[in-house]
Amino acid sequence: GDVYKRQYQRRVHGDQILKMESLPQYDINQFLQEENEFLSKKQPTIFIFCGSTNPETGKSWCPDCVEAEKPISDVVIPIAQEKGIPIIYCKVGERDYWKDQNHPLRKHETFNLKGVPTIFFWHPEGEHKVLVEEQCFKTAVLETLFEV
Amino acid sequence: ASDVYKRQVVSTQSTWEFNFQFMEEEFDYDYFVIGGGSGGLASAKEAAKFGARVAVADFVTPSPQGSKWGLGGTCVNVGCIPKKLMHFAAGAGELKHDQKECGWDIDVKSQHNWEKMVKNVQKHIKKLNWGYKVELVEKNVKYYNKLASVVDKHTIELNDFKKPAEKVRAKYILIAVGGRPTYPDDVEGAAKYGISSDDLFSLQKEPGKTLFVGASYIGLECAGFLTGLGRESVVMVRSILLRGFDQDVANQIGDYMEKHGTRFIRKSTPTKVEKTEEGRLRVSYLNHETNETLQEEFDTVLFAIGRTAETKKMGLENIGVKLAKQGKVITDDDDRSSVDNIFAIGDCAEGRPELTPSAISAGRYLARRLFNGETSLMDYSYVPTTVFTPLEYGSCGFSEEAAFEKFGQDNVEVYHIKFKPLEWNFLPARGDDGYIKVITNKQDEERVIGFHYLGPNAGEVTQGYSIAIKMGVTKKQWDSTIRIHPTTAEEAIGISSKKSENSEAKAGGC
16 A cells, blocks of 8 residues: 555656556546545545456456546546546446355445446535546546536 | 638538528537536436537526525525425434433433534535536536626626626527525515525524525424524415415415414415614514514525526526516427527526426427427426425315316315324324325226325335326325335325315224
8 A cells, every 4th residue: 555655646646647557547446445544534535446357468358447547547647636636536447246146345345336436526515427438538527527 | 701601512412401501600509508406417417428519508606695505506606405304404403302202311401503504504505516517528528617697599698797798609599597585675674684594504604593584495494493493493485385285285384384383374465574783683564364463583595585597697688588577487388489490498487486406308309309309398297296395285187176176076086094103102292293195087987187295205105106107007006016115105005085075084994
């Protein structure tokens, strides 16, 4: 966890816009260990959940996640950076692990994921905004996350 | 240059194609919908499905007390949705007494937290507001959060009172602006101190002892759940309860509410609302029977005396759109106004039911007629409804009065029965307050033309029966259906007691 945090801070401080693949990534176990810390900060936070990378192809096993990478990099990351909203990028696991209905994030009290990719804009007061699957492909739809 | 273009087009294409091209060049939108409520959004999304260029303008003028809300219209923000959630919250509270007798260790005296309930209700509403916004973007419908008015039959002016107003041109315009609560203009202090249903569901302060002026479904539903939530509630009635509904059932609803803690001040109307030194509201009212003027103090006064269409100051009259005397748009069966390209649906249209599903359906049919060459018109007969008073009331078809008027009293048979839901038996003090009335047309094989159910889960019960009624079920077919036991819905099947023979309904049995 700490290694990733330092990398992230260095990059943001360097005033560069991060592409999605260079965001610090939490695998499912790291995420579950640290989630209480994220949520206890009482700060609006964007969680991005995608399928893990297939080492053979270098891309996620989830084709929708691959398709969402560019729109998310173009819209969600720059706007979130501009507004100072932290982004936590979690790889939910291998395909078979994700497809199991007992996956911890599927039954999770807060996240309750139905599919990947999911962009979960978490608010401390509970007014979360969630976009799922093909909703993550369109830049116009992604922009609605930040509308007041 | 444009004249040359038009001449060339006429010479090479049919008139229809020419018109279509001309339309495309001339207008920014094929369909401009004014009002982002139940009817407007449904119609806009349906039209976009057929490839039309669609826009929706939705803007909430703040209530006199300053309340505003997001996209979705009355139902989502200040109507059906928060109403049902609060009605459920009140029912959940009353269940405490049953729970105790069911064996649970419950503190029946536990208090209700108004702020917590409002917070949770608003959280859900905001989720819906945002969901509708996302949906419009996904379906390629342009959304303007601006107040729309019509400049001419094809031009709409949009103003958000922050940036300069803009104008857009559209081939077809849909007026779906709904309505807002009416404030009385002859009661001093009404708009200054009184709230309406526009304010109740987001009320930040504890309402306390509340006066509801008006006894149609808004007044009764709100007074009903506020009583259930433990606040002292009073309903001031000018004449009758639930105008337009079966009066026999309406009076039973009033009796039930009185028995369960709502006080009624009958035959009275307020004359003045003023603030006391302690910050409460003193209401002066006239009793029309005794001609006395009386006074009483409340913490909150809510006016529910009616709703007015939001068609004023839109420029409609200037361009020739005829309005009825209450301001609703006069339309024909095609939902078309007196101006050929301007349509109206939902609460703002004259003679239409003020119901979300009705507006949604009308909106979809209209979009299909305009953009998919279909011809089907909306069928407004046998539209089922439910009033969510503490004892719920579901109905479909004619009331007793309306049936007598249309068919003649001798040609109508009214069957009725009282019942007590099985679950109520944990609390022996509960009576057989459940009531069902089935009205048939004796001249047409005793076809069921009216159904009235007073009891728990009225909406769930009525929805199923409404399909049979719409399909023309006869009393014989109705009674030949086997009952599901133990339910309250089953009590509607096999009623033999006729009101013409016995005006007091007998209780049903197992």
